[in-house]
Amino acid sequence: MNIIRNKYIAALPLAVASLALASCNDFLNKYPDSRMDLKTSSEVSQLLVSAYPAAHPAYLTEMYSDNTDEQMHSTWSAFDRFQEQAYQWKDIDEVRNAETPYQLWEAHYTAVATANEAIAHINSVNNAHDYDAQMGEALLCRAFAMFQLSTVFCQAYDKTTAQNNLGLAYPTEPEKVVGRLIERGTLAQLYNNIEKDLLQGLELVGTKYARPKFHFTKQAAYAFATRFYLYAQQYDKAVKYADLVLGEQPTDVLRNWTEWNRLGPSGNVQPNAFVMASNNANILLLPVPSEWGVISIPTLLGSKYAHGQLLSKTETLQAAGPWGDSGNEMLYSVTYNNGVSKYALRKIPYVPRVLDVSAGIGIPYSEFAVFNTDATLLERAEAYALSGQYDKP
16 A cells, blocks of 8 residues: 655545535525534533544454455455455445545544544533533544544654654534645654644543443543553653553453353354453444454455465464464464354454345444553563563563
8 A cells, every 4th residue: 555645635526524514695594403413521522423433444454464464365356346445455436335545544534533523512612511421522532533544645754753754634623625735744743632632631631421442431431541641752641541451450351251252153143242341341432334253254255355264373373482382372263164263252243234025235334442451561562572571471
């Protein structure tokens, strides 16, 4: 994939939220959707449901990574042109798939635009303190969307080169002009903007949600801060926030892999259990349109480019490590099928949302545990290692 090198980026077409709040005559000024006519903090909370990106880069990044091999078999083929282009590191001109670079870009900047609408409304009212929780969530959503974009569209952060690498446009207010050019700035400036929103949001965000695992809470903000500071090479801060997530007894909040492993691998039994909101290990869950829940498991779909037997047994899931055999020591069983070279852990559910039963039309959905205690534990371990603290548990 070619790295985007333009210094300026044209502002995206106004997001749905922006379109609903701006018009050019009295007729259009009558909102077609009253929920967008923000008057109360609860209405801002409703709007912020759309400030979480409706996309996840797992499918794209797995195709790019060393976790995927080309499987040579006459009956195994690519799922679609997008998968083939991604694996072969070609310029991806396919835009229909929800996980293409184009759709990832659109989904994350739409989330940013939604967050900006909420922030603008809060800044316009006299009782802004009554909206502290909503302001905290909006800032965290904006920071998270921009951080996710940075991991796909920017060079990896290195504090010695970040001042020279291009960042991304960081909108902080609703767009009023279509096609406005926004300077990308540097990667260092992008990370500074993310950090500012992250820290401000962390101070303000609340915990009172009907479904807290689908929103930023204090714990989710701490987990986000852990990952951000690990990437930003500020390892002491990564450890600080990981400690706040894990507490003094991490085993109390880590996943029970033995219990999960006892579940049957067929259907969505294991995946649904993995992303269960009641599981203490899950901190922030993100349901999005995605085919990765079915492409990644042992089916014929997209079987030409897959995480196969060679990788699983020599490098990843079943490979020998310092602790011994991975599968046995880490208390999980790998799912595979003798008819196709795909080896996986069933962690991502796949649920088609049917739009037209008679026509057989639907949208595939998956759900990702974007922040969980297992990942935070590993991020803390990496921060310890990268800062030379090899004796830390």
